[in-house]
Amino acid sequence: xxxxxxxxxxxxxxxxxxxxxxxxxxxxxxxxxxxxxxxxxxxxxxxxxxxxxxxxxxxxxxxxxxxxxxxxxxxxxxxxxxxxxxxxxxxxxxxxxxxxxxxxxxxxxxxxxxxxxxxxxxxxxxxxxxxxxxxxxxxxxxxxxxxxxxxxxxxxxxxxxxxxxxxxxxxxxxxxxxxxxxxxxxxxxxxxxxxxxxxxxxxxxxxxxxxxxxxxxxxxxxxxxxxxxxxxxxxxxxxxxxxxxxxxxxxxxxxxxxxxxxxxxxxxxxxxxxxxxxxx
Numbered sequence: 001x002x003x004x005x006x007x008x009x010x011x012x013x014x015x016x017x018x019x020x021x022x023x024x025x026x027x028x029x030x031x032x033x034x035x036x037x038x039x040x041x042x043x044x045x046x047x048x049x050x051x052x053x054x055x056x057x058x059x060x061x062x063x064x065x066x067x068x069x070x071x072x073x074x075x076x077x078x079x080x081x082x083x084x085x086x087x088x089x090x091x092x093x094x095x096x097x098x099x100x101x102x103x104x105x106x107x108x109x110x111x112x113x114x115x116x117x118x119x120x121x122x123x124x125x126x127x128x129x130x131x132x133x134x135x136x137x138x139x140x141x142x143x144x145x146x147x148x149x150x151x152x153x154x155x156x157x158x159x160x161x162x163x164x165x166x167x168x169x170x171x172x173x174x175x176x177x178x179x180x181x182x183x184x185x186x187x188x189x190x191x192x193x194x195x196x197x198x199x200x201x202x203x204x205x206x207x208x209x210x211x212x213x214x215x216x217x218x219x220x221x222x223x224x225x226x227x228x229x230x231x232x233x234x235x236x237x238x239x240x241x242x243x244x245x246x247x248x249x250x251x252x253x254x255x256x257x258x259x260x261x262x263x264x265x266x267x268x269x270x271x272x273x274x275x276x277x278x279x280x
Contacts, residue, residue, distance in 0.1 A: 004249035012247070012256065016153075020146055029075065029137045033066055036133045038253045040125060042243040046234050046254075047121035058122060065130050073134060087138055088272055094131030094265035098223055101262075105229045108178050112237060121234065128230070132261045135268035142271065144278045151202065151278075152220070152267050156259045158198045159191035159221045160228075166190020175225075180232040188225060195221040206279050216270040220263045227262030231255070 019031045040062040044055040069090065070076060074083040104111040115124060139148045167187025175183040199217050203210040231254055235243060244252025270276070 008247050008249050012250075020140070020149055025141055028140050029070070029133075032133055032136050033063070035253060035257070036066065036129050037063055038244075038246065039129055039257065042252045042254050043125035043129065044122070046238045046240070046243060047125065048118040048238065049122065058125070062126065062129055065126060066133055069130055069134055070137075073138075075137070082138060082141065084272065087134065088269070090131055090134050091138075091265050091269040091272065094127065094135070095223075095269055097127040097131075098226055098262050098265070101230050102226055105176055105179055105226065105233055108176075108233050109237075116237060124234070128227075128261050131265045132257070135264035136260075138268050139264070139271065142277075147278060148267075148271070152260065152264055154198060155195055155217055155220050155267070156224045156263050158194040159224045160259065161191075162194025163187040163191035163225070166193070176229055179229050179236060183225075183229070191225065192218065192221055208279055212274070212276055212280070216267065216274070216276065219270065220267045223266045224259040224263035227259045230262070231258035 019028060023031055037059050040059045041055050044050070044058040047058075049055065049058060069086075072083065073086045073090070074081055104115060115121060136149060136152070139145055139152065142148055163183070164187065167182070167184045167190065170186040170190070171184030173185040174181065175185050175188050195217050196214070199210060199213045202208060203213050231243065235241070242251025243254035246252055247256060250256055
């Protein structure tokens with residue numbers, strides 16, 4: 001199983017980096033859109049809508065919402081100049097949603113009264129998936145956007161890796177026992193410390209302000225954990241271990257990108273509000 005996981009991880013990394021650095025801006029947007037639609041296919045199943053027709057209908061619905069969002073944001077305009085008002089509105093709404101999600105996770109299983117119905121879970125899927133697409137595409141379109149997207153992935157990886165090893169070594173106090181019994185406060189702290197180290201490294205290599213980077217990276221790291229917990233909560237309610245089977249040894253697409261669904265909108269909103277550029 002470990003060998004299979006490693007091979008799959010290497011292939012996924014190669015595909016992602018090839019798309020990020022090798023595709024044009026428009027084709028990268030389409031690539032991320034395809035990933036999101038696979039996520040929509042899986043989310044429909046997590047929402048007790050596992051019939052083929054239901055899953056297809058939900059994926060088509062998400063595709064239409066993505067197209068509408070792209071048009072409103074200016075992606076189809078001449079020069080592909082983003083409308084900052086639309087982008088900001090979507091990202092702010094996404095961050096508000098994730099703050100609500102924090103309440104839902106902390107209150108689980110009591111909170112299922114608010115989101116347990118299939119229609120409610122399908123609506124949650126829109127709030128999870130669509131801002132993720134817009135955030136990643138918006139960041140990619142920025143100056144040095146490829147490296148900024150890599151930075152999002154690095155923040156998530158640092159939080160996950162640091163959390164895993166510190167949790168195994170020092171973990172005693174459960175972070176969200178009803179949702180993810182394996183996560184601990186010590187692991188959570190380890191993930192944050194790992195990202196402080198990441199900030200120091202990036203600041204040193206790029207000449208960026210340490211404090212500015214810290215103000216962007218730490219909230220992104222915090223929310224990345226929430227993305228993981230939300231998907232764990234929905235899977236637990238659905239009674240499944242993985243969101244899908246498309247990735248050997250890893251499960252589904254959502255199992256790989258759950259942290260990014262929360263991290264990317266926070267990072268993108270921080271960029272939009274601060275005007276920060278790598279190297280400043």
